[in-house]
Amino acid sequence: MKSNKNNPTFKSYNRDPKLYDEIFDENDEVRETYKTLFELYSEHSAKDFGKLNTKAKASFFNQGITFQVYGDHEIKEKIFPFDLFPRIIDSEEWEHIEKGVLQRSRALNAFLWDVYHDKKIIKEGIVPLDLISSSENYLDQMNGFDPPGGIYNHISGTDLIKHSDGKYYVLEDNIRCPSGVSYVVCNRTALKRALFGVFNHYQAYTVTNYAENLLEILETVKPKGVDVPNCVVITPGIYNSAYYEHSYLAKAMGVELVEGQDLFVENDFVYMKTINGPEKVDVIYRRIDDQFLDPLEFKPDSAIGVPGLMAAYKKGNVCLVNTPGTGVADDKAIYTYMPEIIKYYLKEDPILNNVPTYHCSRPDELDYVLNNIQNLVIKPVDEAGGYGISIGNRLSREEIEEVKQTVSASPRKYIAQPIMSLSVHPTYIEDSECFEPRHVDLRTFTLLGSSKDFVLKGGLTRVALKKGNLIVNSSQGGGSKDTWVLKNNQ
Amino acid sequence: MLARVANNLFWMGRYIERAEHVARYLNVNYFTSLDAPNELSQSRQFVLQSMLFMADDFTRNENELNEEEVLFDIALNPDKQFSIINYVKLARENANSARDLISTELYEAINKFYHFVLNYPVENFKKNGLYDFSVQVTENTSILRGKIRGTLLHDQVYSIIMLGVNIERATQVIRIINSKYKDAEIAQGSYGDTLKNSYEWTTLLKCAESYDMMRRFYRQTPTSITTLEFLILNTDCPRSVMNSLNEVWEHINDLSREKHHSKHSSAFLIGKVRAKYRFKVIEEIESDLQAFIENILDDLNGIGVKLEKEYFHY
């Protein structure tokens, strides 16, 4: 298969030799995994893709798979852009990822148990006490509490990238309320609708089994004495940007989607208000942040929580998923200790790489950071969604000075990492009407239960649609791709 | 099912139905008036007044109504509570919060409908879009009706939506009768029209999409008696008040778990109201239509309140 130049839909595809290109190797040859797909896509003209692209967009819009963007004057409904070129991960590569993310989730679970019980890892000086005691996400209400089944992070979303060295690196572990899994399913559906033929040539694992596995996980952590648990999903409401996902998960699991106002607590049991009166609730998959769960215990003005929920939880009458207080471990500063955390609890070597990290809280490392900002990414420790990130080589001299000042003012709040080059993947660009390389990452979804675990074979490949942009979050103009994990026999 | 969600489904049904009736009312009144047989029925002001009355806007007291403004307010003005665009928005919002319970097909249809109304070019509408807009609205609602019947399991979810639909339908048909009866009263006498044979009866039947059915049933020109009888009492006419009450009765029985309805239940009240109208005769109704209208609107309202207390309280 010779170079892309023969293919009109790839006419403006310029491979950057400094980056890892997911489909072309260093000789501009199509990689083995993508050969068939590339040939199949070559049969379509640029116009075809334009049409398919428009159709796919309309389909997302009509299905109401949208999120809301709050502008200055009005609320706009936007779709999370979907790209027609799927990401393919072969079985060998996937095995490595799957083992790696499961290992991390288990290690994080053990870490959470420890920091809410004996704190051995701290007492032994492996993770600094400061990281825990200065964390706003540590819930002292959880101190000494045994969550049902011993599970904290039932659901973890791990963000991975492929660096220019062709290796996967973990960028972040999200174990509060990781979102995005509904898009994995939507993307698959959308690609099937648009280009069903290509699926005949590849054997990819299904992604629709996520919900059934999630339900099983929820059932493994049911309260004592409950036979068949009544599980629900709780959402902040229809105006939440992830509402589509909440409703999708409830529907796919066949459980009720509730809001705080639908639940009440009586004698430390949780009930939902149904048309036939109160009905007891046993397991709550909550998509509400810790601080909003219970106005009697946390933010007193939370209107989306349930007063008395924490007491019911602590009495063991209801299970919350993920466990309150997991946020302490998805702090970006904890991330940097992941290799040590894995070794400490699992006595194993980490399977997936961590990006080397400089802690601005350590004076010598702070010095290095301040002197090398142009080569580093500076990240706030506790912001989600790609906010507050500065990429050193994109900053002007003045901006570098500004960043220096903010970082020196509160060094504990920042970490720095070398600028990782996210791999690129062909992505349909509306303006040029052809495929161009764009940066991608991968979010995987791992489930931990007391007697089973599950990694979704697939994931959310997020793509930065702006040329050269490294931030793939949807709030920053990112899109996503269907992601295929291939079965072994290919 | 959650009480809050049940309430949302109930109102989703009501708003869909309401949008349809208002849209058809605009369409039928406007276009039949263009070639109406008498001058008053042709008069713009007369028609616009009638529309505002039906839409529930009593805020205006100008003598001269502005056509563009009135039509825009009722159809597409997002700031007017009684506008079609507002009903569709509310229907979709209600659907959103019950999204996990309704079919993907129904949700998608509601969502498409919403985007259609939301993106309808206002300028076009004001110039010459009334026909297109109102027809599209009524067609969309009939698609929704099909999706409700054909893509939902006929369980509690379905029953609650249908309760909303039918209570609203009965209410809207009564309101249309009220509105057109007033028109007929005002129009009587001009060009020798008597109340009994008013041209407005035809319009009324068309507003309820029942003209063809009525002609098939009576094989004669509509009169006040036959029109009222058909729209109120005929159990075979799917738009009649009695038919709606029968439907309400059927669906409350799917919902209620009691075999013998306790006297404070919604089912009991619905049964009672249904029985009250089941054996009414049209002459009795016609002799004091105004009292009848007030009475039945009260009854329908009472059913809504009772349902809310029993099932939707959260």
Place this chain on the structure above:
Amino acid sequence: MNLDYKIRYIAKNTYENKTDGALWQFLIIPENNYSQQLISDEFINSLNIPVENSINGYGFRTYRIRPRQSIEEIVFTADFKIIKKVENIFERVSHEYSKDEYTNLRSLEFRAENDVFLRFTNLTSLHQKVDFEFDESITLFENLQNLNSWIKNEFTFKTNVTDIDTDLNHILEIKQGVCQDFTHLFIAIAKQFGIPSRYVSGYLHQGNGYFGDSQMHAWVECHIPDTGWIGFDPTNNLLAAEDHIKVAHGKDYSDCPPLKGVVYSSGKNETEYSVQVSAQQQQQ
């Protein structure tokens, strides 16, 4: 020797406009611990709404009330009977000076174990220097006693000059406040030195003319290595002993207010409450 206590807590809530849904949680039940034993507890309200027994996030017992009706006024009355052990706190504390005490205090193990009560909260953060200093040539206990009397000497008990959100730095300026304020100040200074300290909410027997007006009282507990938690009452420059009946503890006031509520009502609302503590030497 033991003391018998009777405690009565009364609260009256009034609402300008009727409530449309409400939930109240009372954290007022004396805890059972080695020095106090709860004999009976009774909680009633003027509207006879059923009372639920629950816990707060830290495991302390609470009463919870969720009326179904709309409410303009409601009166809650709680009665407790307690047996309190009279003991000499000094006997629990080691008086021999040793440098090890300070070494232990600073050990990672001790700090990790007591991490929660070493954290600064909004109510226990100081942004300016205070002129109290710890002296490492005497015991920790002596230092804390000095801190206790320093606060008593420097500050004047005065009601209505501060409220529950008052910043410590403001209190340092005006040198006045109530038991909550002095407790927060004590905690802040002790924590700054690295002594785990927690806020205690409870009742004070005022038979001896102590400050604390007829409301709930607040004091401090500090964790001294090898000794355990010892109570200090900076408002009265006392050690918390047989006159102090503990209800709950937390990092600061916001972890243990006696009454929390989620009330849907427009307009003003008011809570009046009073506490009576009476003691009797136990008949033996």
